[in-house]
Amino acid sequence: MRNLIFLFVKHGGFVTFVLMELLCMFLVVNNNTGQSAIFNNFFSAASNSMTNQGDKVTQFINLSDHNDSLARANSRLLQERDNALFIQTIRRDSIQVPETEQMFTFTAAKVTSNSTSLTNNSLTINRGKKHGIKKSMGIVGVGGNGVIGIVKSTTDNYSRVLPILHSQSKISAAIRRNGYFGSLVWRGRDPMKVNLVDVPKHANLVIGDTIQTSSYSSIFPEGIMIGTIDTFWQQAGTNFYEIDVNLSTDLSNIKYVHVVENLMKKEIEALKKEVSDE
Amino acid sequence: MSNVVMTNLLRFIALLFIQVLLLKNIHLGGQSFNYIHIVIYPLFLILLPLRTPHSILVLVGFAMGILVDAFYDTYGVHASACVFTGFIRPYILAMFAPKGGYNLNFSPTKKRFGINWFLGYAATMFFLHLFFYFSVDAFTFYYIAEIFLRTVSTFLVSMLIVLIYMLVLDPEE
Known part of the structure; x- marks a missing residue:
């Protein structure tokens, strides 16, 4: 003082x-x-x-909040696309309004951990059982571009994803131009390249052809871009091509993904089970 | 002691009323050249006794300024100039200090220190006061040329009045 x-x-x-x-x-x-x-x-x-x-x-x-809301908006829009809908209309008449039913729904998710440098890579997203994520749902990239993988296991808030960059991963894929299909596998080398195998040798292939998800898949909607053909060759002693595919999505820097749910999967599987039981 | 206070109080009232009742109404430049004002009330601050404490100078300056403002209807403009003048007075006095220093019982008047000393001291105080006043009046240095013109023309006329005041009354305190 x-x-x-x-x-x-x-x-x-x-x-x-x-x-x-x-x-x-x-x-x-x-x-x-x-x-x-x-x-x-x-x-x-x-x-x-x-x-x-x-x-x-x-x-x-607020950028991350904006990102979240944009990802949600993307999910909503993806659900409205034709390949996410099941067309109920049966063509009996010449004039009819097509009646559709929702077949695929999309949930936006954020990638919380990721690896691309191993032979068996893994990926974790911040959506789980609480958000309706179940085993065997598909994961696609932002805006429905590129296949990322398939959900392998879930906890309350998180899900573990088996990415296409995993030696156990096998996803059905087709060539957009002519519809020949095969299985997508990874040989564990370049994270920007996967291999499409079991494409019959009479298929007409051109370098640069687009590879997309096939309509036979019960996990992904048809027509999601996977990549383009880099090179292809015939394995000695087989009747099938082996194709090197350049991925359209770089898995090493993904931040947001969409989880795809097929609402009619149970129906399809029940039917398959019935056939195999006979 | 009480004599000095009484003198200064009377001077305060007298200068205030001369300023606001008489000088306020004189427009030497007329309507076309509105640059000449006559300002003599800072003389009160100039003539306060040498031993007046620094903060009292500032406060008394504020009192004088705000009363002038009341009549000019420009609350704060004269007051801020007077506060400034009260604040700088000790530094100006230090600039003009005579060789042996000041006798603190005196007031800084012409009679005590001579006309040359007084004119230098009073002119410095007046010029700074007027410059500050016209700056606050304009409130921007965009019109710096006009601020200077007003300051100089007002300064010359005001100093003439101050000189007459000191010659005629010649106060000791």
């Missing part, structure tokens, strides 16, 4: 000066039209530019 008083005695003039000037400026700005106009003009310019800067920061902080 004594120091404070001493300080005031020594610098009291300056302190009083600053306080009184602040009071004066307050009076000036509040009581004089000219000065208050100048003051307001200056401060609105300054505060506007500060608000702008602040908005930029907030926008940056």
Whole structure:
């Protein structure tokens, strides 16, 4: 306290000066039209530019929220595409309105861990049982581009995915131009390349042909792009081609994916089971 | 002691009323050249006794300024200039300090320190006061040329009045 008083005695003039000037400026700005106009003009310019800067920061902080909402919006849009619908209409008449039923639904998810450098890679997403994720659902890339893998196991909030970059992965795929199909496997070398095997040798192949999901798959909707043909050759002593496919999606930097659910899968599987039981 | 206080109180009232009742209404430049004002109330701050504490100078300056403002209807403009003038007074006095230093019982008047000393001191104070006043009045340095023009023209006329005041009344305190 004594120091404070001493300080005031020594610098009291300056302190009083600053306080009184602040009071004066307050009076000036509040009581004089000219000065208050100048003051307001200056401060609105300054505060506007500060608000702008602040908005930029907030926008940056909110980016992940925006991403989430965009991913959700994407999921909704993917469900409305034709390949996610089951056409119920039976063509009996020449005029009819096609009647469709939802076949595939999409759930947006974020990748929480990922690897691409091993022979048996893995991937984890932040959606699980609570969000309706079940074993054997498909995973596709953002906006429905590129096949990522298949759900292998789920916990309450997370799911483990068997990505196509895994030696056990096997996904049915077809050539878009002529419909010949085979199985997509990975030999464990380049994370940007997978192999399409079991394509019959009478198929007409051209380098650059698009490989997509086949309509025989009960996991993925038909027509999701997987990649393009890089090279192909015939394995000695077999009747099948082996094709090198350039993946269209780089799995080493994916952040968001969509989980695909086939609502009619049970029906298909029950039917398959019935056939094999006979 | 009480004599000095009484003198300064009377001077405060007198200068205030001369300023707001008389000088406020004189427009030397007329309508076309509105750059000449006559300002003498800072003389009160200039003539306060040498031993006046720094913060009292500032506070008394504020009181004088805000009362002038009340009549000019420009709340804060004269007050801020007076607060500034009160604040810089010790530094200006230090600039003009005579060889042996000041006798703190005196007031800084023409009679005590001579006309040359007083004119230098008062002119510096007046010029800074007026410059500060016209700056706050414009509230932007965009019109710096006009601020200077007003300061110089007002300064010349005001100093003439101050000189007459000091020659005629020649106060000791």
